[in-house]
Amino acid sequence: MSANILFAGFMLIVVQGFAQNPNADVSKGIFPKGEQGPAANFTGKAYNYGLVPQDSSLTTLVGNVYFEPGARSNWHTHGGGQILIITDGEGYHQVKGQPRQTLKKGDVVKCPPNVEHWHGASPHIGMQQLYIIPNTEKGIVKWLGPVSDAEYANVK
Amino acid sequence: MSANILFAGFMLIVVQGFAQNPNADVSKGIFPKGEQGPAANFTGKAYNYGLVPQDSSLTTLVGNVYFEPGARSNWHTHGGGQILIITDGEGYHQVKGQPRQTLKKGDVVKCPPNVEHWHGASPHIGMQQLYIIPNTEKGIVKWLGPVSDAEYANVK
Numbered sequence: 028m029s030a031n032i033l034f035a036g037f038m039l040i041v042v043q044g045f046a047q048n049p050n051a052d053v054s055k056g057i058f059p060k061g062e063q064g065p066a067a068n069f070t071g072k073a074y075n076y077g078l079v080p081q082d083s084s085l086t087t088l089v090g091n092v093y094f095e096p097g098a099r100s101n102w103h104t105h106g107g108g109q110i111l112i113i114t115d116g117e118g119y120h121q122v123k124g125q126p127r128q129t130l131k132k133g134d135v136v137k138c139p140p141n142v143e144h145w146h147g148a149s150p151h152i153g154m155q156q157l158y159i160i161p162n163t164e165k166g167i168v169k170w171l172g173p174v175s176d177a178e179y180a181n182v183k
Numbered sequence: 184m185s186a187n188i189l190f191a192g193f194m195l196i197v198v199q200g201f202a203q204n205p206n207a208d209v210s211k212g213i214f215p216k217g218e219q220g221p222a223a224n225f226t227g228k229a230y231n232y233g234l235v236p237q238d239s240s241l242t243t244l245v246g247n248v249y250f251e252p253g254a255r256s257n258w259h260t261h262g263g264g265q266i267l268i269i270t271d272g273e274g275y276h277q278v279k280g281q282p283r284q285t286l287k288k289g290d291v292v293k294c295p296p297n298v299e300h301w302h303g304a305s306p307h308i309g310m311q312q313l314y315i316i317p318n319t320e321k322g323i324v325k326w327l328g329p330v331s332d333a334e335y336a337n338v339k
Contacts, residue, residue, distance in 0.1 A: 057270055057289050078268065078291045085264045085293060087243065087317040108241045112234065112313065114213055114270065133213050135234045137241060157268070161243040161317055 053116035053153040058091045064100075068170050070179075071098030073147070081163050088160040088167060094118060099147020101173050106166025110159040111136040111146060118154030119179075120146045127181045130154065140165060145174045209272035209309040214247045220256075224326050226335075227254030229303070237319050244316040244323060250274060255303020257329050262322025266315040267292040267302060274310030275335075276302045283337045286310065296321060301330045 054060070061076030072095040079089035086107075091114075102123065111120065113134045120136045121127040123143035130136065130146075138144050140162075148154040160167055210216070217232030228251040235245035242263075250272075258279065267276065269290045276292045277283040279299035286292065286302075294300050296318075304310040316323055 079266055079293060084295050085266065085317050087266065087315065089266060089268070089291070089315065110235055110241060110243065110245060112245070135245070137235060139240050157313070159243065159245065159315055161241050 053155060054093060054095070056091065056093055056115060056155040060093055061091065064092075068101050068103070069098060070101075070173055071095055071147075073098045073100065078157075081167065086161070086163050088158075088163050090158055092156050092158060094146075094148035094154045094156070096148050096153050097150050098153075099174050099179060100145050102143050102145050102171040104141050104143050104169045104171070105138065105160055106140055106169070107160060107162030107164075108140040108142070109136075109138045109144075110161070111138075112157040112159070113154060114157060115155040117149040117152040118147055118156070119149065119181075120144065121178075130156075143171065145178075147174070147179070209311060210249060210251070212247065212249055212271060212311040216249055217247065220248070224257050224259070225254060226257075226329055227251055227303075229254045229256065234313075237323065239320075242317070242319050244314075244319050246314055248312050248314060250302075250304035250310045250312070252304050252309050253306050254309075255330050255335060256301050258299050258301050258327040260297050260299050260325045260327070261294065261316055262296055262325070263316060263318030263320075264296040264298070265292075265294045265300075266317070267294075268313040268315070270311045270313060272310040273305040273308040274303055274312070275305065275337075276300065277334075286312075299327065301334075303330070303335070 058076045061074045064073040064075055074093045077090045081088050113130045113132055115132050118130045119127050120130055214232045217230045220229040220231055230249045233246045237244050269286045269288055271288050274286045275283050276286055
């Protein structure tokens, strides 16, 4: 009898654990993982999977990036701005000269045209993000220098 | 000893069940459910949650719609076109005069500007979709008539 109670208790813990965190492995996203971004533009490993290519009709580029824990983009700008939608995990976004924002599943970021920013995962949890680059006729991306360890760690 | 083996076997089934279908309830999405769309524009229950409002800088409207099983939009057009990204569940998209497409998690739809289309859930499984309406200065949405039961069921 006590074995049955122990069994039932253990089962409850397992079921609750999965219900609270059904997608513990952030690397398993909605889309395929894609191709690793070049070391010239990223610190650590970030994987890009394109969803909507540039065209003259919708003039909007869409894709998904999975940032491994600790990975982040260089500083960069978008001529038409950028929208980020976080679909899993945890990370950061920072506009030059402004405080670093913490991001989690369901958060949305709007970055205006030609504003310098970076985005990436937290040190111990990866991040899945959709990106939308509107008005691609104004320029897609202009890459700048790496985000230093001090900038990443938000050291004042 | 046999009780331990039974226990281990049962645990394996539970763990595998959750791993294979971690989000069986399609109504539980990444974002809050939002507000029910008006009966004038939707058949059945569809819920809209706005993510990025219209503005003059990004000129891109973004949001999430959860369609309950059987729910669908009316026929409609977008002046700047539309991109749909399916994040969970199962549904349909159809451009006027073209075959009905079946949609599932991870699928992406591109609808050109001023093209008549509808989208919605399958009869028995709901659908979570992100929508992107680019170039809002060209018009956001023009609502047309309902999708008939025969159109929805793809009766030739």
